[in-house]
Amino acid sequence: MQTGTLQRNTPGAPHTTTRSFWRSEALQRILAFAALVVLLIFFSLASPNFLQARNIEGIFLSTAVNGILAVGVTFVIITGGIDLSIGTVMTFSAVITAKLVTEAGMPIPIGIIGGVLTGGLAGLINGTVISRMRVPPFVATLGMLYIAKGLSLILSELAPIYFERGSGFTDLATGVIISIPGVIDIPNAVLIMFGMALIGSFVLFRTVLGRYTFALGSNEEAARISGVNTARWKIIVYTLTGLFSGMAGVMIAARLNSAQPSLGQGYELDAIAAVVIGGTSLSGGEGSIVGTVIGAFVISVLTNGLRILSVPQEWQMVLTGAIIIVAVFLDMIRRR
Amino acid sequence: MELLVEMQGINKAFAGVPACEGCQFQLRPGEVHALVGENGAGKSTLMKVLAGVYRMDAGQILLRGREVEINSPHAAQMLGITMIHQELNLMPHLTVAQNIFIGREPRRSVPFLLDEPTINQQAEEILAQLHLNLSPKQRVGGLTVARQQMVEIAKALSYNSQVMIMDEPTAALTEAEIEELFNMIHRLREKGIGIVYISHRMEEIKRISDRVTVMRDGHYIETLITPETTIDRVISLMVGRTIYESAPELPETPSTEVVLDVKNLNRGRELRDVNFQLKRGEILGFAGLMGAGRTEVARAIVGADRCDSIELTIKGKPVTIRHPRDAVRHGIGYLSEDRKRYGLVVGMDVANNISMAALHRFVSPIGVVDDGKIRQTAKQQVDALSVKTPSVRQRVRNLSGGNQQKVVIAKWLTADTDILIFDEPTRGIDVGAKSEIYKLLNELARRGKSIIMISSELPEILRMSHRIIVMCEGRITGELTSEEATQEKIMQFATQRSELIGIDSEVQPA
Numbered sequence: 001m002q003t004g005t006l007q008r009n010t011p012g013a014p015h016t017t018t019r020s021f022w023r024s025e026a027l028q029r030i031l032a033f034a035a036l037v038v039l040l041i042f043f044s045l046a047s048p049n050f051l052q053a054r055n056i057e058g059i060f061l062s063t064a065v066n067g068i069l070a071v072g073v074t075f076v077i078i079t080g081g082i083d084l085s086i087g088t089v090m091t092f093s094a095v096i097t098a099k100l101v102t103e104a105g106m107p108i109p110i111g112i113i114g115g116v117l118t119g120g121l122a123g124l125i126n127g128t129v130i131s132r133m134r135v136p137p138f139v140a141t142l143g144m145l146y147i148a149k150g151l152s153l154i155l156s157e158l159a160p161i162y163f164e165r166g167s168g169f170t171d172l173a174t175g176v177i178i179s180i181p182g183v184i185d186i187p188n189a190v191l192i193m194f195g196m197a198l199i200g201s202f203v204l205f206r207t208v209l210g211r212y213t214f215a216l217g218s219n220e221e222a223a224r225i226s227g228v229n230t231a232r233w234k235i236i237v238y239t240l241t242g243l244f245s246g247m248a249g250v251m252i253a254a255r256l257n258s259a260q261p262s263l264g265q266g267y268e269l270d271a272i273a274a275v276v277i278g279g280t281s282l283s284g285g286e287g288s289i290v291g292t293v294i295g296a297f298v299i300s301v302l303t304n305g306l307r308i309l310s311v312p313q314e315w316q317m318v319l320t321g322a323i324i325i326v327a328v329f330l331d332m333i334r335r336r
Numbered sequence: 337m338e339l340l341v342e343m344q345g346i347n348k349a350f351a352g353v354p355a356c357e358g359c360q361f362q363l364r365p366g367e368v369h370a371l372v373g374e375n376g377a378g379k380s381t382l383m384k385v386l387a388g389v390y391r392m393d394a395g396q397i398l399l400r401g402r403e404v405e406i407n408s409p410h411a412a413q414m415l416g417i418t419m420i421h422q423e424l425n426l427m428p429h430l431t432v433a434q435n436i437f438i439g440r441e442p443r444r445s446v447p448f449l450l451d452e453p454t455i456n457q458q459a460e461e462i463l464a465q466l467h468l469n470l471s472p473k474q475r476v477g478g479l480t481v482a483r484q485q486m487v488e489i490a491k492a493l494s495y496n497s498q499v500m501i502m503d504e505p506t507a508a509l510t511e512a513e514i515e516e517l518f519n520m521i522h523r524l525r526e527k528g529i530g531i532v533y534i535s536h537r538m539e540e541i542k543r544i545s546d547r548v549t550v551m552r553d554g555h556y557i558e559t560l561i562t563p564e565t566t567i568d569r570v571i572s573l574m575v576g577r578t579i580y581e582s583a584p585e586l587p588e589t590p591s592t593e594v595v596l597d598v599k600n601l602n603r604g605r606e607l608r609d610v611n612f613q614l615k616r617g618e619i620l621g622f623a624g625l626m627g628a629g630r631t632e633v634a635r636a637i638v639g640a641d642r643c644d645s646i647e648l649t650i651k652g653k654p655v656t657i658r659h660p661r662d663a664v665r666h667g668i669g670y671l672s673e674d675r676k677r678y679g680l681v682v683g684m685d686v687a688n689n690i691s692m693a694a695l696h697r698f699v700s701p702i703g704v705v706d707d708g709k710i711r712q713t714a715k716q717q718v719d720a721l722s723v724k725t726p727s728v729r730q731r732v733r734n735l736s737g738g739n740q741q742k743v744v745i746a747k748w749l750t751a752d753t754d755i756l757i758f759d760e761p762t763r764g765i766d767v768g769a770k771s772e773i774y775k776l777l778n779e780l781a782r783r784g785k786s787i788i789m790i791s792s793e794l795p796e797i798l799r800m801s802h803r804i805i806v807m808c809e810g811r812i813t814g815e816l817t818s819e820e821a822t823q824e825k826i827m828q829f830a831t832q833r834s835e836l837i838g839i840d841s842e843v844q845p846a
Contacts, residue, residue, distance in 0.1 A: 207449055207450060208449075209448065210450075211438075211441060215438055218430060222425040222427055223439065226425075226439040227413070285428070
């Protein structure tokens with residue numbers, strides 16, 4: 001009897017071309033993109049302030065940090081795992097960067113590298129705990145969430161650490177290299193986010209690491225039997241996600257020109273929401289970086305637009321929640 | 337001729353229970369060697385040892401005359417031994433080419449960069465070798481099971497496999513797909529690849545294999561040359577064990593009143609035109625091999641799965657059952673083969689498990705559960721069925737398999753069901769407790785309950801049933817009374833596929 005059941009569950013029912021279009025990942029990406037366009041049109045019509053250059057810059061700036069976090073966590077989610085610690089690991093990395101630059105007097109590049117590596121170390125620990133100690137990802141990274149949060153508070157002695165004014169550190173995020181004079185200034189943060197997304201996309205689709213990321217989420221046992229060192233690759237994937245969180249930490253520190261130790265918790269949920277809206281399956285095996293970036297924009301456009309329309313913050317949350325559920329619901333229909 | 341594989345004195349036990357004892361097996365290059373036996377005969381275990389899935393406890397494996405150690409599936413693959421499992425080991429989200437080369441992708445000059453064009457090109461070459469009309473860029477998840485199987489074969493070939501073990505490869509294939517597989521097997525054999533063909537389907541074995549090795553109860557029985565033997569001979573070797581220890585104990589013949597009438601039950605390719613009747617006080621045995629569709633029939637009747645069509649009449653009244661709770665309301669209880677997953681809440685105590693299906697009877701009008709009454713009823717049932725438990729407060733997890741089964745039975749009796757469907761009632765239960773379960777079933781039938789008993793153990797079917805229905809591939813292929821039934825007759829019905837694949841079972845292999 002068992003065998004019959006297994007056979008039935010093996011994917012591979014023949015289906016027509018139209019059906020395969022409806023089931024395709026491309027559709028979910030189009031859906032997310034369409035949602036973004038609809039939101040943009042709606043808010044531009046609803047408020048004259050929405051399309052103002054200052055506002056667009058604000059949207060860019062607020063997407064940057066969440067976007068980097070989301071690109072990073074996309075990897076872990078494609079393996080069928082989850083990382084709840086990215087938000088507080090981001091904060092911890094920001095604190096380390098601030099400590100290195102302000103107290104230890106290190107040059108800014110060293111501070112940046114220190115912050116990114118801190119994230120990577122947290123990811124390495126996550127991956128090791130999950131892969132070698134076989135703690136479920138949800139629990140392992142929940143633990144890391146608290147550990148990183150606690151360490152941030154301890155190191156910073158509960159107070160924000162400010163960078164010196166004029167140190168130029170904040171230019172990393174709020175400075176402008178590309179600008180159309182008189183029309184719009186594109187903040188560096190969003191350029192860095194796009195750069196990170198390009199790197200992420202390259203790793204995901206062109207490298208061995210990316211291939212095994214999909215393989216782990218699609219059928220881990222099959223990969224293992226084929227001689228893939230699944231335990232090791234899983235650790236590498238979590239480490240990579242950690243490195244992205246570290247980079248997000250550097251960016252948020254630059255944007256605020258300070259490390260805010262109490263910030264961070266809740267960011268992981270925004271990032272995971274962006275990934276999910278972007279069509280990456282929480283059950284693993286499929287996903288894309290483009291989708292995640294679109295997802296991150298959907299969330300920040302929504303938040304920004306609702307604020308401009310003076311929708312109270314509590315209602316913004318309600319709407320964001322509803323949109324996440326609808327996005328995943330559409331994804332489930334597509335999969336059926 | 338040089339031997340490709342020689343296995344000698346293979347022992348393998350699971351938790352002290354031997355699955356293979358002193359087994360042997362030989363495979364020549366270019367040979368299709370069928371491996372047959374009843375469920376649990378040890379054939380899959382033996383082949384999983386060869387494929388590195390299990391490590392043997394004792395024995396010797398020679399590959400082309402040299403002793404080899406195989407301690408992982410990957411090691412086996414590197415030696416050129418591949419097992420194509422029933423549950424295919426592919427990654428549905430990746431393409432055909434990506435699946436074939438997983439774990440050893442061609443790289444560019446920078447070692448972590450994938451060389452996708454080369455991956456696709458090499459896959460294309462392998463697919464062409466096999467005359468497979470498949471695009472390397474196609475996602476595996478979108479292929480039929482048969483095509484996925486072909487991808488597995490292509491993958492095996494890309495490892496230069498000399499030995500391919502196919503575990504029930506035709507179980508999920510259509511007739512046309514089976515033809516395609518057989519053509520493929522001929523091509524592989526021409527390349528000198530040795531194929532182990534595990535199957536229950538006698539006609540296929542007769543047609544495709546050169547030799548047949550029969551296993552029974554974890555032992556090697558005999559190796560026959562296929563063209564020189566008959567299906568009857570193979571079947572008699574498969575079932576050739578001494579009939580059950582004690583004489584059959586049948587309760588008196590049931591009445592003629594039909595309590596359950598199932599007509600026109602269909603679901604896709606799994607269940608085709610199933611019709612039967614169950615009488616009051618009858619034990620109706622459902623025999624057949626794994627995957628024959630017996631559990632599916634039971635699940636369709638109790639509304640656990642949807643089906644294309646079904647007409648149910650219970651005690652003369654037509655009824656519609658859409659959900660298991662409808663079945664309970666109409667007095668049908670289903671006792672799953674997987675007690676721990678579907679039959680019991682093992683973390684809860686005996687009393688709560690017994691009252692589970694009839695909880696409404698123990699709830700006061702204001703919604704409070706009457707624990708005292710639950711315990712009292714549970715105690716009565718525990719005494720009546722002689723469940724061995726220190727108290728009804730004992731967690732079910734801590735009971736033995738036999739006593740857990742009794743608790744499930746008690747649950748359905750408490751819910752006032754009078755049609756009981758037992759799926760493998762004695763699976764995982766030791767011999768002593770088995771006969772107690774048998775006595776209990778007889779007693780229930782005597783009290784007028786009607787019982788459907790699905791079992792893969794022929795002696796159990798023969799000993800317990802008033803009437804036996806045999807299924808194969810989703811159809812009822814035979815019905816036998818307890819007087820006329822023998823293991824051989826049941827096996828014949830259970831492997832009867834000649835009319836389905838439309839070939840004469842005595843045709844020589846090509």
